[in-house]
Amino acid sequence: MNESIESTSQFWPVVVYGAIVLSLVGAMLGLSYLLGQHHKEKATGEPYEGGILSTGSASLRFSSQFYLIAMLFVIFDVETMFIFSWAIAFEELGWYGYGGVMIFIILLVVVLIYEWRNGALDFGPDGRKILKASKKYPLKTFPQ
Numbered sequence: 001m002n003e004s005i006e007s008t009s010q011f012w013p014v015v016v017y018g019a020i021v022l023s024l025v026g027a028m029l030g031l032s033y034l035l036g037q038h039h040k041e042k043a044t045g046e047p048y049e050g051g052i053l054s055t056g057s058a059s060l061r062f063s064s065q066f067y068l069i070a071m072l073f074v075i076f077d078v079e080t081m082f083i084f085s086w087a088i089a090f091e092e093l094g095w096y097g098y099g100g101v102m103i104f105i106i107l108l109v110v111v112l113i114y115e116w117r118n119g120a121l122d123f124g125p126d127g128r129k130i131l132k133a134s135k136k137y138p139l140k141t142f143p144q
Contacts, residue, residue: 068120079108 086093086101093100115121 065120065122068115072115072120076108079104 082104083101086097090097
C-alpha cells in the first residue's frame with residue numbers, strides 16, 4: 001500500500017505538467033483563431049500559400065546523387081550516435097566493448113571506401129576528365 005502512494009506521488013508532477021502544456025496549446029490555438037484574420041482569397045487554399053498565386057508544378061526532379069548524399073549523412077549521423085554512446089559507457093564495457101566498437105569502425109571505413117570507389121562521393125566532374133576534354137577541344141585565340 002505504501003509503495004503505491006509513493007509511485008503516485010512521483011507521477012502527479014508529470015500530470016500537472018501535461019495539463020499545463022495542453023492548456024497553453026489550447027489557449028494559443030484559441031486566441032489565434034479568435035484574433036486572427038478570417039479571409040478567403042484565391043490563393044489561400046493552395047499549398048505553401050504565401051499570398052502569391054502559384055505557377056507551374058512544385059515537383060522538381062532531384063539527382064540520384066542528392067539521395068545518396070542524404071543517405072550517407074543519415075547513416076554516419078546514426079553511427080556517430082552509437083560511437084558516442086559507447087564512449088559514455090566505456091568503463092562498464094571494458095575491452096569487450098572496445099573490440100566491438102573497433103569492428104564497427106572498421107566496417108564503417110570499409111563501407112566508406114566501397115562507396116568512394118563506386119562514385120557515390122563524386123560531387124562534380126573529375127579533374128582528369130576536364131583536362132582530357134580541354135586537350136581535345138583547345139580554346140581558340142582570336143587575333144586582336
